[in-house]
Amino acid sequence: MPYISDICYSASLRRGHHNHRLALVGHSKQELAENLEAFLAGETRLGMSSGQITSPKLAFVFSGMGQQWWAMGRQLLEKEPVFRERIVQCDALLRQYAEWSLLEELMADEEQSRINDPKIVQSAIFSVQVALAALWRSWGIVPDAIVGHSVGEVAAAQVAGVLSLEDAVQVIFHRSRLQAQTAGQGKMLAVGLSVDEATTLIAEHQAQVSIGAINSHSAVTLSGDAEVLENIATSLEQKQIFCRFLRVIVPYHSPLMEPLKSELITSLQGIKPQNCTIPLFSTVTGKNVDGSDMGADYWAQNIQKTVLFSAAINGLIQADHHLFLEIGAHPVLSTYISECFANAGREGMVLPSLRRKEPESVMLLGTFGQLYTLGYAVDWHALYPNNGRFVRLPSYPWQRERYWQEFEESRQARLGEQVHPLLGNPLKLAQPVWNAEIDLQNISYLRDHRVQEAVVYPGAAYVEMALAALKETFGEGTYVVKDIAFQKMLILAEGESTTLQFILEPDDNSFRIFSRYEKEPNWV
Numbered sequence: 043m044p045y046i047s048d049i050c051y052s053a054s055l056r057r058g059h060h061n062h063r064l065a066l067v068g069h070s071k072q073e074l075a076e077n078l079e080a081f082l083a084g085e086t087r088l089g090m091s092s093g094q095i096t097s098p099k100l101a102f103v104f105s106g107m108g109q110q111w112w113a114m115g116r117q118l119l120e121k122e123p124v125f126r127e128r129i130v131q132c133d134a135l136l137r138q139y140a141e142w143s144l145l146e147e148l149m150a151d152e153e154q155s156r157i158n159d160p161k162i163v164q165s166a167i168f169s170v171q172v173a174l175a176a177l178w179r180s181w182g183i184v185p186d187a188i189v190g191h192s193v194g195e196v197a198a199a200q201v202a203g204v205l206s207l208e209d210a211v212q213v214i215f216h217r218s219r220l221q222a223q224t225a226g227q228g229k230m231l232a233v234g235l236s237v238d239e240a241t242t243l244i245a246e247h248q249a250q251v252s253i254g255a256i257n258s259h260s261a262v263t264l265s266g267d268a269e270v271l272e273n274i275a276t277s278l279e280q281k282q283i284f285c286r287f288l289r290v291i292v293p294y295h296s297p298l299m300e301p302l303k304s305e306l307i308t309s310l311q312g313i314k315p316q317n318c319t320i321p322l323f324s325t326v327t328g329k330n331v332d333g334s335d336m337g338a339d340y341w342a343q344n345i346q347k348t349v350l351f352s353a354a355i356n357g358l359i360q361a362d363h364h365l366f367l368e369i370g371a372h373p374v375l376s377t378y379i380s381e382c383f384a385n386a387g388r389e390g391m392v393l394p395s396l397r398r399k400e401p402e403s404v405m406l407l408g409t410f411g412q413l414y415t416l417g418y419a420v421d422w423h424a425l426y427p428n429n430g431r432f433v434r435l436p437s438y439p440w441q442r443e444r445y446w447q448e449f450e451e452s453r454q455a456r457l458g459e460q461v462h463p464l465l466g467n468p469l470k471l472a473q474p475v476w477n478a479e480i481d482l483q484n485i486s487y488l489r490d491h492r493v494q495e496a497v498v499y500p501g502a503a504y505v506e507m508a509l510a511a512l513k514e515t516f517g518e519g520t521y522v523v524k525d526i527a528f529q530k531m532l533i534l535a536e537g538e539s540t541t542l543q544f545i546l547e548p549d550d551n552s553f554r555i556f557s558r559y560e561k562e563p564n565w566v
Contacts, residue, residue: 106167106374185320192295195325197369204336220305224292228293251296464542
């Protein structure tokens with residue numbers, strides 16, 4: 043079983059004519075065993091996944107604003123050395139430009155957190171994203187293609203090999219520094235309209251409002267002057283058209299970004315973009331790019347132009363990418379990607395890396411399990427570089443023929459099987475007799491029945507034994523127990539086993555129950 047911080051157990055299954063896989067996550071081997079029992083019982087738990095094996099092409103989606111929250115990445119900082127190492131690198135590089143510490147901001151208490159400060163939030167999102175990508179790579183998960191939404195494009199370019207970490211930090215710092223100057227000058231409004239409908243809606247306000255993002259065929263974001271957007275929202279609400287203001291104080295991708303472009307280009311003259319090492323789809327152009335043109339001019343377009351997210355996702359879908367992994371502290375784009383799949387008439391899956399306020403290691407491992415069960419070819423040598431050998435279970439159905447020879451009594455003793463926990467197992471005698479070992483350690487609920495601090499075997503338990511014996515003898519049905527006489531109470535002692543013997547008289551269906559303590563020879 044692969045150990046990834048916690049424990050992830052994976053097993054190949056065969057159901058019908060389709061290959062299936064099962065992946066479980068646990069903090070201990072005992073929890074793994076419990077999760078396996080839960081799977082067999084048909085239960086669903088966090089970190090448990092199973093699915094039919096395909097051969098998916100995986101795309102990383104680096105989400106933009108809205109994912110951040112005050113404790114994002116904190117558990118991974120404490121538990122995952124690869125994640126922490128990349129955050130520390132980003133912190134050191136940011137200190138060349140910023141008067142604040144990334145690590146201190148990520149570790150601040152909720153009351154002291156400045157994670158939503160426009161000067162800080164973009165760098166925090168970027169750093170968590172590149173650290174998550176590094177962690178996924180260390181676990182053998184490498185994407186076949188990459189896309190980034192708005193600010194997410196900076197981390198996407200770094201992971202795709204276009205920007206060095208040093209250049210990417212420079213881009214994210216100056217991008218956020220300049221955009222923070224527009225804080226409070228406008229708003230952003232998500233609306234349930236097509237791009238054509240949105241264009242018509244803002245036709246009279248093009249100098250104040252623009253389409254900030256096209257996220258799917260029926261979801262766009264407007265950005266710009268607050269008063270104009272509030273009037274538009276009122277009009278849409280009256281028509282019962284969906285609209286919601288985003289929780290941002292910077293009007294990203296609005297006309298207010300135009301004056302910032304010149305200074306951003308000057309600040310980024312030193313960056314040196316390279317060709318992609320992993321295919322990259324741009325949300326500035328909506329197309330696949332080689333990366334070499336993603337210099338200062340590109341990032342000026344990135345802050346002002348409409349985010350062509352749906353175009354980039356549609357390009358990935360057309361290139362047969364049908365498995366998407368959102369890289370960020372909380373999934374904010376999965377609905378839009380699912381809408382793109384539906385509009386294209388294709389089936390696909392969108393998985394999260396993390397989810398706000400959920401255990402981060404469990405979330406990551408659960409998604410790792412889903413990737414594996416969906417057929418993603420995990421690079422196991424990245425997980426186990428010390429010449430570990432990955433052995434697959436056979437994919438053919440098990441030949442369920444038994445060659446084990448033993449008496450039924452031996453089998454029951456070996457497996458600890460019982461017909462009924464109180465009635466026990468039948469004995470091979472001339473009349474129906476059952477024998478049960480009653481132990482408070484194994485049947486702990488009996489401790490609840492006390493008389494003057496002594497644990498007394500309850501009268502209802504005798505009735506339960508009788509009903510169980512009738513069902514074993516005559517089959518399922520409705521039975522009545524009457525004329526019961528309790529001759530003597532049975533006191534159960536901690537740490538001591540008591541034997542109960544149930545005898546059924548077949549002639550009149552009367553019964554007697556005897557008991558004997560572990561260290562006493564006489565039956566009562």
